[in-house]
Amino acid sequence: MNFGVEHELHKRRMSKNIGIGVVLVTFVALIFGLTVVKVTDGDVSSAIAGAASSE
Amino acid sequence: MSDTTLAKAEFDTESDISDYIALLKPRVMILVVFTALVGIIAAPIEVHPFTILVSIIFIALGGGASGALNMWYESDIDSLMRRTRNRPIPTGKITGDEAKAFGFALAGISVLMLGLSANWFAAALLVFTIFFYVVIYTIWLKRWTPQNIVIGGAAGAFPPMIGWAVATSGISVESVLMFSLIFLWTPPHFWALALFIRDDYEKASVPMLTVTHGRRSTRNHIFFYTISLALFALFTSFTSLGGWVYLGTALVLNSLFIAMAFNIWVRGDHEAEEDNFSVERRFFRYSLVYLFLQFGSILVDRGLGTNFSWGLL
Numbered sequence: 001m002n003f004g005v006e007h008e009l010h011k012r013r014m015s016k017n018i019g020i021g022v023v024l025v026t027f028v029a030l031i032f033g034l035t036v037v038k039v040t041d042g043d044v045s046s047a048i049a050g051a052a053s054s055e
Numbered sequence: 056m057s058d059t060t061l062a063k064a065e066f067d068t069e070s071d072i073s074d075y076i077a078l079l080k081p082r083v084m085i086l087v088v089f090t091a092l093v094g095i096i097a098a099p100i101e102v103h104p105f106t107i108l109v110s111i112i113f114i115a116l117g118g119g120a121s122g123a124l125n126m127w128y129e130s131d132i133d134s135l136m137r138r139t140r141n142r143p144i145p146t147g148k149i150t151g152d153e154a155k156a157f158g159f160a161l162a163g164i165s166v167l168m169l170g171l172s173a174n175w176f177a178a179a180l181l182v183f184t185i186f187f188y189v190v191i192y193t194i195w196l197k198r199w200t201p202q203n204i205v206i207g208g209a210a211g212a213f214p215p216m217i218g219w220a221v222a223t224s225g226i227s228v229e230s231v232l233m234f235s236l237i238f239l240w241t242p243p244h245f246w247a248l249a250l251f252i253r254d255d256y257e258k259a260s261v262p263m264l265t266v267t268h269g270r271r272s273t274r275n276h277i278f279f280y281t282i283s284l285a286l287f288a289l290f291t292s293f294t295s296l297g298g299w300v301y302l303g304t305a306l307v308l309n310s311l312f313i314a315m316a317f318n319i320w321v322r323g324d325h326e327a328e329e330d331n332f333s334v335e336r337r338f339f340r341y342s343l344v345y346l347f348l349q350f351g352s353i354l355v356d357r358g359l360g361t362n363f364s365w366g367l368l
Contacts, residue, residue: 012071019072030112033105034172042103 074143078126078154079119079161086346087118087214093350094218094233097296097357102173102222109172110221114214117165117181121188121210123158127151128193132259138252158189169221177220184213201264208241209234215350228368229296233353236291239284240346243277243316247339250274250319251332270327274320277338281316285309288349295366298356305352308345315341 040047091114095107102110126133126144134145143149149157162185170178192207200206212234219230246264249256250273253265264273288309292302315338322334356362 009069012069015072016070016075019075030109030168034109037103037105042106 068147070148074148077143078123080122084115084118088115091214091218093353094215095221097353098219098222100222113165113168120158120161121185123154124189125193127154135259136255173221174224176224177217180217180220201262201267204245205242208238212237232291232296239287243280244342246273246277247335250335270324278316278320285313294368298362300355301352
């Protein structure tokens with residue numbers, strides 16, 4: 001059996017898999033970004049500066 | 056059925072990522088994103104840009120969820136209409152159950168995330184919008200009354216109100232004005248479409264105005280609804296939502312819109328069929344430009360600070 005030949009069917013399935021991957025990574029990035037914005041009350045740079053000066 | 060035909064059937068109906076994107080009705084989503092963004096930016100309370108981004112994404116996904124659930128419920132009539140027969144469910148790329156599950160999952164995620172990123176009032180408005188589009192419009196009104204798109208148009212009018220609620224956690228005169236603008240715009244927009252795809256609606260037994268009352272009555276309705284919209288849009292110029300740019304844009308856009316609606320009004324079916332409904336098609340396309348520019352002018356006034364300080368409302 002030859003597994004080397006890629007069928008159009010596999011390309012379509014691959015496109016769905018990549019799509020789900022991109023959606024999940026984007027979702028994680030959004031949650032992370034939103035958490036940072038909420039925790040720092042929207043003032044991210046001051047929060048980072050404050051953390052650095054307290055070290 | 057042989058192995059070869061089975062394999063071919065599977066190949067022909069195997070979905071790819073574009074079929075799932077099509078389920079979300081991306082063109083409608085553009086309208087949702089833009090009007091919701093205007094709602095957020097026009098509001099008097101500033102929102103962090105990242106919160107705006109996240110909120111807009113999940114408002115858009117909520118709109119997409121409505122689209123998927125609409126396609127699930129309407130797959131029987133979609134397969135009968137030329138305009139919709141290439142959608143993922145009629146072509147067999149995605150099953151009705153898959154679309155339903157996808158729609159409900161997206162609806163849940165989008166509402167939850169909007170509640171967390173913005174506030175629960177905005178999330179509640181999003182729930183109501185999805186409910187209104189799927190249950191009130193798709194399931195109840197669309198197959199029952201020629202007023203389907205008049206009342207159902209409210210679903211498409213909610214996004215700027217949701218955007219406003221993201222910033223303010225409430226409703227105000229301005230958000231109701233933006234809602235009303237889209238609400239009044241929807242009937243002439245869809246009736247123009249119904250004029251040139253009337254036969255599709257008849258075949259699918261959808262009681263659009265063109266099917267139940269004929270094209271003459273629809274032309275009358277388009278003209279008078281366009282006048283109502285124009286009067287309302289001009290009135291809005293003199294409220295707290297208006298400004299110099301809005302006023303100038305409203306004058307130009309609405310004069311053109313009335314002139315085009317007048318051309319539809321005075322035409323007969325014979326004339327329209329001869330040029331393949333070119334005037335009606337132009338009106339339909341222009342109505343999209345109209346809405347984007349009218350809402351865009353609200354943004355420009357906010358950006359330039361050219362809002363009127365004396366609003367009637």
